[in-house]
Amino acid sequence: MNQLDNDILISVEGLSKKFCKDLKTSLWYGIKDLFLGVTGNRNNRELRPKEFWALKDINFQLRRGECLGLIGHNGAGKSTLLKILNGLINPDAGKVTIKGRVGALIELGAGFNPILTGRENIYNNGAVLGFTRNEIENKIEEIIDFSEIREFIDMPVQNYSSGMKVRLGFAIAAQMEPDVLIVDEVLAVGDVGFRIKCLNRISELLNKCAVILVSHSMPQIARICTNGILLDKGKTSLLTNDVGLLVEKYYVTFEDNYKSNEINPFGITIKDFNVNGRSIKENATLNLKHGEDIILSFKFVCPSDIENFSVHLPITDDQMIHVALTSSLMNLGLTKNNNQLVSVDCKVPCLFTNGRFYLGLTIIETNINENQYTIGKTLFKKENYIKFFVKESPLTTSVPVLLNSNFVIKK
Template identity: 45%
Template sequence: MAEDTLVRVEHLAKKFCRDLKTSLWYGVQDLGAEFVGKKKEEDIQLRNKEFWAVRDINFELKRGECLGLIGRNGAGKSTLLKMLNGLIKPDKGRIEMYGRIGALIELGSGFNPILTGRENIYNNGSVLGLNKKEIDGLLEEIIDFSEMEKFIDTPVQYYSSGMKVRLGFSVAAHMKPDVLILDEVLAVGDSGFKIKSFNKINEIMRDAAVIFVSHSMPHIANITNKVLLMENGVVDYYGENITDGIERYFGLFAGDKERVEYNEFATIEDMKVYASAKYADDPSRKLPAIDYRDPIRIDLDLKLKPNVEWFHIKLQITDKDLKIVGIYDSFQFQEAIKNDRDLHHLKITIPNSIFIDGEYSITVFIQQRDPINSKWNLLAVYRYWRKFNMKASAGLGYVPAVVYLPGQCEVV
């Protein structure tokens, strides 16, 4: 093994039983087989009501690397972390970890609730092999970082979720770990503490290996240099191309299906989003692709009820995280459109598309403004009615932003 390799996982697997009573009986059988030396990895197979929670996981992590562990809920991420931290025993495979291991994989894990925060710091330090003098030297730094000075002598059972995260991360990060394992628990903390925590992770990475689990892709893109995507307990992607891993993660979701939310007074007969010229004749693309700073061009065919005199169009653009990234509203740019025909053929042009790479959905609102009370009345809502892909990065990869801002830098 290379000298700076701190984590190596080979063919790791773990199975569980869906039924409690059956699980207890299987546990007795397995203990007996291990006791008499009859249990062998190659003989392990699924029994009735069992399933593989994690299967055939392989990866390697060196000092200075941060592995982003991603996947949908139930993919097996937490089970993998518990095996890495020694909380549960794998059924197959091998784990090699070198040095001191710091972990924060469940809210409040490693804390005795009846002890104070200060006493728990000493407990955790002792488990990691530090003596009292070493912990004394780190104590004030841990307390200052956690911002828990007023409550450090309060029993942990009275801490809020955010307070437990603050103290738990501070302990794990300041015990000088060679391997730091962090689950999604940082999502509980406030924004200020998150920023401080990610800065600390970047500092730790200089001398340690970090395994970081998150559902926030901007966080994954910011701090990781490797990514492992899990799906149904197996590896779907493993490599250093963070952009590819994130796109595969988003691809696991079927996405929000287009739906008619409301159409009592108006109906969309047809809608088309045009691709950029260079992609227009590419039959392999399922969605229209638009280049950075090319216009977004949309054709919209509408029918409205005769009692509607005037109307406006609003387009809401959302990314795959369902975050609203842009809105076009005809009310801001022109007079209301008169309902003077059976079928309206509308051409909408958004001059500059400056969104980052990715898939986007367009929700269409057809609305009417009441001139008396200035309120808006919805005529129709077509949710996620059309989708398109942005091709923006030109090799820059995934970035934790919404848009690429155009601009110039001149030497003067």
């Protein structure tokens, strides 16, 4: 066995787990399985009525120094896999081999005795991880400092808020330096400062242990994971060392969710919508380099009872967070309406990080009163009108910005 094999801390082979949708039937199956287990007959691995595979034939290895991102939609099998790895439930088929101590933060407050204090729970959880009392005492001050709840450490955990439980749970799991650290989505409960602190701590731990991180936050996955698994209905949809590809495939599974309904109370018709010379009816996806321009052109008719209007183009990222906005108000001010066909041309600079973005279209009734713009009715709104990918960007982060675009509106 070579040195690389010695560093394998988790090995999962052909792992499968089935559940039953009905409690009464599940109890009956459980009795039958118990009898079959006693008699030595373990051949019944096929699905029975009302059963389904929560996990089916999962295989992977994780070495020291690696962080596995485990992603997928709700119900994909992530929590079931983590519970098997942590020894909370047994698989129906397959084999799991884990070397060393395992620290897990799977469910909020899991493993805490609510009537004991935070300090007492530190000793309890440390003992479960296999540490001696002396080892825990050597670490307890670091744990309390990391959790940032020293003021409440001698208060019963049942009086802790959700965020305080996460702080204490992660501090115990991380500061005790296990060989394998399993972290579920519970970090989403903590405030942003503590989440950053936790992610930095995970990065430090990668020098000494293997980490499995479950998160619906793709920036978190992309930041610290070295490889990953995309689960879909209990099966491995993708196992890869290319975390960028993993995140992209994850978003593709939710492609239909990004389709936006129109808000169009006045029946505006958008005509001849072109992006970089291509009709949007072709369902074109743009591939842009940082610094290139998105050239838009379209036509519409504004309702006759609207005196003035403005055109706005909001841009969101894959997390549906607004990263930019450009508006005709920035260089044209108000546009008078005479109920004629309006032609809009606009050049939007591409000043974003690498990734996928969506550009929307909003037309709003806009008036001026005492030298201030006032926003009236929304005439037309559609988010995610255009999808575009940005490549070769030197930027690592995006902040919301107002883009100075060149609008030309003609009638």
